[in-house]
Amino acid sequence: MRADNGLKMDSEIRKVMEQLKHLQSPVEEVCPIGIVSMDNWEWPQGVGLFAIYLYYRKTKRPQLLKELTDWFDWQLEQGLPPKNVNTMCPMLTLVCLYEETKNERYLRVCREWAEYAMHEMPRTGENAIQHTVSGALNPGEIWDDTLYMTVLFLTKTGVLLGNDAYIQESIRQFLVHLKYLTDRRTGLLFHGWTFLENHHFAKALWARGNSWYTAGLVDYLEMVELPEGVKAVLLSALEKQAEALLLLQNSEGMWHTLLDDPSSYAETSATAAFAYGLLKAVRKGYLPIAYKEASVKAWRAVLSQIDDCGIVRGVSYGTGMGRTLQEYRDIPICPMPYGQSMVLLMLVEGLEHDLELEP
Template sequence: MKKSVAFEHYADIITKLIYQMKHLKPTFQESVAIGIVSMDNWEWPQGVGLFALYSYYRDTGNLAIRDDLIQWFDKRIAEGLPEKNVNTMCPMLTLSYLAEETGSAHYMDLCKEWVTYVMEEMPRTDEGGLQHIVTRNRNEGQIWDDTLYMTVLFVARMGVLLQDDTYFQESIRQFFVHLKYLTDVKTGLFYHGWTFIGCHHYAEALWARGNSWYTAGLVDYLDIAPLPTGVSQFLLTSLERQVRALSRLQHESGLWHTLLDKPDSYLETSASAAFAYGILKAVRKGFLAEAYRAVGLKALEGVLHKIDEAGIVHGVSYGTGLKGDLDYYRNIKQCPMPYGQSMALLLMVEASKLEDDRVTKSKMTLS
């Protein structure tokens, strides 16, 4: 593992991260309905990876990345898309951007079809929350923090494309309902899930990756959706309180435990990368105080230690369900995953922006 990496090496790391993401294969027999390791499938891990790749293309103008994304979607569409649910919705966020950029009527029709399912057919909980329905499991009455990233960002994005405020309002409602029931008011962190059937938080797991979907997702949501000031202020105060708690719980390595408040649980890289990305981007955009930059940079260094010379991100927990036993979370296996690669990719790009800002400020000072 690397001990330290200079800013000028980010480009090399990014190239390796992307290569490894594209070529990941499971090293064990997956028991999930749709494979979540290989990028050859259509599920939420692939969706997270696709959005990271598109974000990188958007920042760099690397047309080869865009062409790869188009080829990926064309192949998956030709194979036939899976059933619609919260998790399989995730790739649609990237498709919505490609639909706009390419002018593809077919892409746009698919986006409209899938967002209409969310708005009109996806099962709801009390108070209109999006029930966290996944392939082969309806999860009756349950809301999970994962849903905001996997589905709600896409809903907001379609509000932009269709110029329809209905979609923005729905995305706002989902953020509010999820924050209402998932926030641990004592810490400002988020529980993995809530059920309206029995009204409880299962194991009361303050699960790292679930929390990180908010940290990383919110800064991108604010890029996507034109929100009323009061809404954005509310969401950002929730972010600040979460990050304040994260700063207290950060391990000396810069990483966070997979159960944030349980030091006997292992340190987990994908959540740590997502936390670092969200924190550093929020500081850069003025959403968080400058004092939090040190938390993000410490996490950046910790993540860099978990990337090997080939560009594989280690210490990533496999897909994780909502359970009533904290030991379940402690025992999730670790292996390279698309979201580990992609969150590290987003983090490296954000770190590059920080270095660009540093160089620019240095030149201004010298002049």
């Protein structure tokens, strides 16, 4: 990469990261724990923290490490919220920080939360993790978000502690979620499944939910050595999903919030996560090089959604399980931490491919 482009990329990454820390949203919060401010401990903040951690891992800048440890130290002093699928998300970065700093306090908290995920977190049929969140038990429901929000943390902790039971549980969760959420017609994932009513709710092929698998799987495979048979199944699901995504990408390079409905709005956070996951999958050899062109097209489309201040536009607010497809079309659009953070991940992956901000 040319030195001048490297400086431009670094400047863009810094702008996006700075806005992540100070986001304000015009949308009235409906979640029990606010999902916009980085002062809170919830899943959007967790995704943002992991993006910053990966940028730290790439650059080894001490200030980034300090910002992360300061955030967690402050949260631990304040006291953590009740454990559930979504509040588990920041723990992935905390276990990575333990690996980096060897802070025993971090390890104690990670052990406690991992044991809860393993033995106490509510389960559905086939022992799938029930998608319990702040303010809602969601009995009998599994959602495609869960793999990213909880299972990645359990995996990383299992590897770090040499706890094979955690790793085997992560395998089971990936496989059972694929079993019940895969749309066999397209290879995409439905947003959710209910074991109590035996259906896929609105049968929504929701973009951001699908992108959690695309982005999460490439990080999952980087964390853990899997049996070849299991790895083949997971990568097969990724390639089927990627085949469908190429057919549904719009002319600008974006994906719509309902992937198979071009009348629903194009959504930036999902497009960024798809770009990140597909680019990394190509680099790692998980997908053929033929997928790179569409990935780069998405990468450039997302760049056009970053304003001069570094705020990522075109991001949908937090999305619960919809009983109708119209509910997804009606989700408001506003700046969100996961929009900033998925773009951060995408930009950092772009460095690995020597992509330039200006073609």
